[in-house]
Amino acid sequence: MNLIPLGVGGAFTSRFYHNNYIAEIGTKKLLIDAGTTLRTSIKKAGYSYLDIDAVWISHLHSDHVGGLEELIFQRYWHLKNDIHHPMKTHIFVHQTIYPLLRQLLSFPLENGGATVDDFCDFTVVGDEEHINFEGLQLHIFDTSNTHIQGMASSGVFIRGPLGNVLFSSDVKDLQGANLMRFINTDTVAIFQDTSFTSNGAHALFSDILAYYPKEVQSKIYAMHYNDPIEDYVAAIEQAGIQYVKEREAMTFTLN
Incomplete structure (x- = not known):
């Protein structure tokens, strides 16, 4: 699996694009979230909307879903x-988020006699289900109330016969999200949103180091971080973790 960070920043970043990714899995491309900066970040990384085979939406903050409408329209109104x-857009989504996402999309899409289903196909899953995607299993799990109280959210665990990757999406309450239940000896990477300043929606760097055992911290990739990342690189390196860099591809052998 090749993982390309289209952006690494948070909702209010003025330096980076939003924390969205393309996962190249086999012959297909999975878009991980679709923030408002997607229209620029996807082109900067050398891709187009037409390249995307499926989209996973973690939650409904604008830096994760604000670019989805344009992607859907551009694909549907493709001219050759x-x-x-x-081209309909295939969306993977957790069952807690699906009705909210569908309602959100209904406002721009349901007019002129059209419905959301004219533009999109959905695969809706619960915690005990998984999606088979090019030889890998995608387990989309509920993290509601652990990012912000009262908000539906989800993460994704990508598992293959040779390894697995955890993608936390946005989490403040690490214990409540129970992310460690996915970590085992086959885990090759943990993509964790990381904040270096106090806030009400994202785990602090110190909280992350306290939550994850020392023996797995070298597998952590900090993402969705503060703009002046250079101020924190020394602390990151001292802790032995890594941090994602915009448009710097990573390769993980999962199958």
């Missing part, structure tokens, strides 16, 4: 030789 060749 001036002929309309509509």
Whole structure:
């Protein structure tokens, strides 16, 4: 699996693009979240909306879903030789988020007699289900109330026969999210949103070091971090963890 960070920043970043990714798995490309900076970040990374085979949406903050409407429209209204060749967008989503996402999309999409289903196909899953995607299993799990109280959210655990990767999405309450239940000797990477300043929505760097055992901290990739990341690189390196860099691809052998 090749993982390309389209961006690494948070909702209010003025330096980076939003914390969205493309996972190249086999012959297919999975877009991990679709923030408002997607229209620029996806082109900067050398991709287009038409390259995407499926999208996973973790939650409904604008830095994770604000660019989804444009992606859907651009794919649907795709022209080839001036002929309309509509491409529906396949969306993976947890069952707690699905009705909210569908309602959100209904406002721009449901007009002129059209419905959301004219533009999108959904795969809706619960915690005990998984999606088979090019030889890997995608387990989308509920993290509601652990990012912000009262907000539906989810993470994804990507598992193959040779290894697995955990993607936390946005989490403040690490204990409540119970992320360690996914970590085992086959884990090759833990993508964890990391804040270096006090806030009400994301785990602090110190909280992350306290939560994850020392023996797995070298597998942590800090993401969704503060703009002046250079101020914290020494602390990151001293702790032995890593941090994601915008458009710097990573390769993990999972199958």
